[in-house]
Amino acid sequence: ETGVTQSPTHLIKTRGQxxxxxxxxxxxxxxxxxxxxxxxxxxxxxxxYYREEENGRGNFPPRFSGLQFPNYSSELNVNALxxxxxxxxxxxxxxxxxxxxxxxxxxxxxxxxxxxx
Amino acid sequence: AQSVTQxxxxxxxxxxxxxxxxxxxxxxxxxxxxxxxxxxxxxxxxLLKYFSGDTLVQGIKGFEAEFKRSQSSFNLRKPSVxxxxxxxxxxxxxxxxxSASKIIFGSGTRLSIRP
Numbered sequence: 001e002t003g004v005t006q007s008p009t010h011l012i013k014t015r016g017q018x019x020x021x022x023x024x025x026x027x028x029x030x031x032x033x034x035x036x037x038x039x040x041x042x043x044x045x046x047x048x049y050y051r052e053e054e055n056g057r058g059n060f061p062p063r064f065s066g067l068q069f070p071n072y073s074s075e076l077n078v079n080a081l082x083x084x085x086x087x088x089x090x091x092x093x094x095x096x097x098x099x100x101x102x103x104x105x106x107x108x109x110x111x112x113x114x115x116x117x
Numbered sequence: 118a119q120s121v122t123q124x125x126x127x128x129x130x131x132x133x134x135x136x137x138x139x140x141x142x143x144x145x146x147x148x149x150x151x152x153x154x155x156x157x158x159x160x161x162x163x164l165l166k167y168f169s170g171d172t173l174v175q176g177i178k179g180f181e182a183e184f185k186r187s188q189s190s191f192n193l194r195k196p197s198v199x200x201x202x203x204x205x206x207x208x209x210x211x212x213x214x215x216s217a218s219k220i221i222f223g224s225g226t227r228l229s230i231r232p
Contacts, residue, residue: 043220045219045220090160092220105151106220110159111160
């Protein structure tokens with residue numbers, strides 16, 4: 001098991017509502033990324049946070065937003081939920097210098113399964 | 118733009134048989150390549166990674182992968198599969214100017230094991 005924990009594990013929301021997902025990064029890691037994995041698909045990069053600021057974003061609308069806290073934990077917020085937002089949301093943490101990728105790896109949490117009805 | 122292609126959606130092999138999962142990438146500079154495995158309802162576990170050096174890399178659970186720059190490929194292999202290897206396998210690339218957690222994944226290959 002990795003040291004990355006996500007909560008909650010499962011969630012059911014109604015279309016139009018807002019949701020907040022949480023992620024605690026592995027000890028010593030300063031970077032957190034979020035991914036959306038629809039059923040039968042590979043994970044899609046949503047965005048990354050480094051030093052409490054967004055540092056890179058995938059092809060997701062602004063209603064997907066996030067935060068990173070001083071302890072490097074993170075939140076993913078999704079507003080105005082749509083049926084297509086139903087997916088497994090994965091959080092990954094890694095250690096980064098802010099420059100080039102190091103010979104290291106990202107560790108993933110178990111994910112939050114979001115169902116929008 | 119960077120991309121990863123896994124041409125096989127689903128593969129079935131017999132237990133004890135050899136395995137090769139294909140992966141092709143599109144990336145302009147030196148790629149950092151990974152293979153992840155995902156069991157049903159679980160997160161992702163890293164099998165192996167390539168950053169530089171020897172093009173044949175060894176990973177966990179008896180897996181290996183070979184980086185071939187001329188073919189833009191990073192195929193995953195295992196000489197003898199076990200029933201517990203049944204899972205979804207993802208090839209991935211990380212841009213060199215990013216962190217290790219800014220990952221571009223392929224669409225995955227589902228591996229089934231025939232008893």
